Amino acid sequence: MATNESIKNQLKQQEQPKQMQERPQVNSVQGLLKNPVIQGKFQQLLKEKTSGFTSSLITLVNGDSYLSDSDPMSIITGAMQAAQLDLPLEKQFGFAYLVPFNSKEGNKWVKKAQFVLGYRGYIQLAQRSGQYKSINVGNVYEGQLESWNPLTEELVFNPEGKVSDNVVGYFGYFQLLNGFEKTVYWTKEQVEKHRVENNKSKDKSKLTGVWTSNYDAMAQKTVLRNLLSKWGILSIEMQKAVLVDESEEFQEEQEQILQDVTPVETATVEANPVAIEAIETDK
Structure with missing residues (x-):
């Protein structure tokens, strides 16, 4: 790179x-x-x-x-x-961003820009690989999750059950052309635990960068990246994207400048009520 x-x-x-x-x-x-x-x-x-x-x-x-x-x-x-990665940087697309931050060099803080991949960028790269029949990621609001069995990967999701704008978790799903499919569900607490554990800044709990301006988009990206890197078919492009994203997302001695890098439209695709049975036996 x-x-x-x-x-x-x-x-x-x-x-x-x-x-x-x-x-x-x-x-x-x-x-x-x-x-x-x-x-x-x-x-x-x-x-x-x-x-x-x-x-x-x-x-x-x-x-x-x-x-x-x-x-x-x-x-x-x-x-x-x-x-x-052949991805546009315009904010309205939400594929990738250039996010300014302060980087400490010696005793000075220098403003720099950092490449950040959006969850839509991951979806775009997956589509290009020609291996995926379908792929989806999104928010789960309070009242929408009827049941989740992590053993069988049965997710029963009812978009009509939404009772508030409070996000309680995030789903991720893909199906390959060969029929293999994978479903994951992360609670908001699981996402936050992952964010804090991988944050190398001094104040691990502090929200920075895109996490501040669009927490849900970054949470969706975290779920999707984990899903694809563990169980998906990764093209060379996608392997590069994962490596860059994981190495750049959390940096030491950085104080992110808070700004809005949110796409103009951040609509989340919501699935119909579904019960998905995993075909993977070894998790």
């Missing part, structure tokens, strides 16, 4: 007599996008989609005061991670 250091090293190798004149331009996202090395990397990854992707990146940065104040190279690095 692209890193700040690898890109910086290549930029150093192409120093020219005009370096001093170009320096102000390089210290911006637009300036970096004009650099031949970076242009070449995006072109290699996106081919004919390069122009549209970079234009949308500039629009995204210019329209977000938090992001535009972040280290330009970190924005480019995060954008390249999205490009490697």
Whole structure:
């Protein structure tokens, strides 16, 4: 995956007599996008989609005061991670985000951007693999869950039973073309326990980043990522996504800048009442 250091090293190798004149331009996202090395990397990854992707990146940065104040190279690095997965960064799609945060370097805090994969990004990558007949993830509100048997994986879910907007858990489900299917259900307490255990910041209980602005979307992603990585068929793309997502989601010495990176529409797909019997015998 692209890193700040690898890109910086290549930029150093192409120093020219005009370096001093170009320096102000390089210290911006637009300036970096004009650099031949970076242009070449995006072109290699996106081919004919390069122009549209970079234009949308500039629009995204210019329209977000938090992001535009972040280290330009970190924005480019995060954008390249999205490009490697061929996922758009526009917030309204909810496939992937660039989230600003403060990173401690020595005694200083530096604003940087971090690539964060959305649950819709996982669904998109699963669909591309051509192995999945159906895939779903969503909220379970108070009153909707009639029963859940983790042994047989029988989930009886009634969307008409909703009595409040209080989310009590999250379901995940997929069926492969070969007939194999898997259902999981996590209570909100299980999701929170997972979040805290994997949070490497000093204050483990504190909500940060997208967890603050859209807890349910991050919870759905956690359930879906766990479901697919344990029992799904992972394409090379999906393997990369899981590795990047797991390594980037929780970082030490970071204080996330709270901002809204929620998609314009965050509709959750709700299933009809269903009783799903697992075909897997060894869990």
